[in-house]
Amino acid sequence: MPVTGLVDALLGTGTTGAPRGVYASLIREANASGLPIVAADLPSGLDADTGAVHDPCIRARVTVSLAFLKAGLTQYPGARAAGDVVVRYIGIPRTLPPGMKPAGTVLTEAALSELGADPGRRREPDGHKGTYGHVLLAAGSLPMSGAGLLAAKAALRAGCGLATWALPAALLPPLLGAVPELMLAPVADGGSGAWNPAAANEVLRLLEARDVLAVGPGLGRFPGEGAYLRALWEGAARPLVVDADALNILAASGFAAWPRREAATVLTPHPGEMARLTGLTTAEVQRDRLGVARGFAAEHGVTLVLKGARTIVAAPDGRVFVNVTGHPGMATGGTGDCLTGIIAGLLAQGLDAVQAAALGVYLHGRAGERAAALRANPASMLTGDILDAL
Known part of the structure; x- marks a missing residue:
């Protein structure tokens, strides 16, 4: 009787490091066979906690995770090595023992x-x-005005009642009427189309009559940027979402010594920005996304959204959520600006930081899936398609 498939049950969750000796030889032979492989619990050679893939590692068609989903199966490159993942119960109680906490929670409608x-x-x-609240965005500069426009429109699409975009005054004339539902608040820029430290006072004055502030998309870098951002960090008594260049300014301004904010704070870095915030390399961030996100959120008292395939939301109290919605077509400029606006729009509606971040990444991914389905080829997707699908 011909062999039509293989079952991998060589190594389990207790192993560490790369497979060696006979285990390594068997893994290489299984991968070279060309037969479909079903992995029991997790592919041999995959780190159950981080999703790191050792050499060699089983390349499974299907992974049957026993009792509970393993964290490493939710993160790339482990998610790719695992193939399709299903969870099957084998008599182990479905509730964790007292004192034991899960590594994270997958964001589903039920979990939300x-x-x-x-x-x-x-x-x-x-x-x-x-x-439904009023969002204030401090965003955009002369070469990157589109980022602010995308974030502002996303806040409205997320359901906030009103949105105001504070922007350098030189940007105002070409943007009048671009989004009729959006209010524009020009900030003095001396005709440069760039931000300056004094603009922070104008933003804080505008914030007095708004519910949440989002800062960063298209902001650019400018002299006095650290003083500008610190004034917003310490002076904004409302929830704050920090993205894009504002994150780079944080990283360059001794952020670790800044006081903790009392109001809700959400940071939304991609892996490169996360590397700058932590002093790690991008590769080090990607090797343990769950651990890096959890540690940073707890250390700094913020809600952290570590973007990328399988975006992570980490709460300051140690909770971690993994988002599995989304589509590869979302790998295009402006999608992060869109997410910033969505989270700000949800905060304005009264959600707390963790709720807004978790629901925001879920809705963002779902919109990306719908937008991709409408394109002849998802590689042609633009962020505007995602906005229209919200």
Whole structure:
């Protein structure tokens, strides 16, 4: 009877490091066979905690994770080596023993509902624009005005009642009417189209009548940038979302010595920005995304959104959530600006930082999936397609 497939049950969750000796030889032979492989619990050679793939590692068609989903199966490159993942119960109790916490929670509609975030974004029948909050964005500069526009439009698409975009005054004329629903607040820039430290006071004045501040998309770098951002960090008594160049300014400004904010704070770095914030290399961040995100959020008292395939949301209390929505077509400029606007829009509606970040990444990914389905080829997707699919 011909062999039509292989079952990998060589190594389990307790192993560390690269397979050696006969195990390594068997893994290489299994991969070279060309037969479909079903891995029991996790592919041999895959780190169960981080998703790191050792050499060699089983390349499975399907992984049957026993009792609980292993964290390493949710993160790349481990997710690729695992193939399709299913969880099957084998008699082990489905509840963890007292004192034991899960490595993380996969974001599903049920998990979001348990978190107190409504994935359906239902509206009250007697609601009005004031019910759903007012977002203020400090974003954009002359060469990158589109980033601010995308973030502002995303905040509105996320359901906030009102949005105001504070922008360098030189940007105002060409943007008038670009999004009729959006209010524009020009900030003095001396005709340069760039930000300056004094602009922080204008932003804080505008924030007095708004519910949340998002800063960073298209901001650019400028003299006095550290003083500008620190003034917002310490002076904004409202929830704050920090993205893009504002994250790079944080990293360059001795952020570790800055005081913790009392109001909710969400940071949304991609792996390169996360590397600058932590002093690690991008490769080191990617090798342990869950651990790096969890540690940073706890150390600095922020909600951290570590973007990328399988975006991670880490809360300051140690909770971690993994988002599995999304599409490779979302690898295009502006999608991070869109996510910033979505999270800010949800914060304005009264969600707390973890709820807004978790629901935001989930909705962002779902919109990307819908947008990809409408394209003849998802490689042609633009961020505007994602906005239209929200």
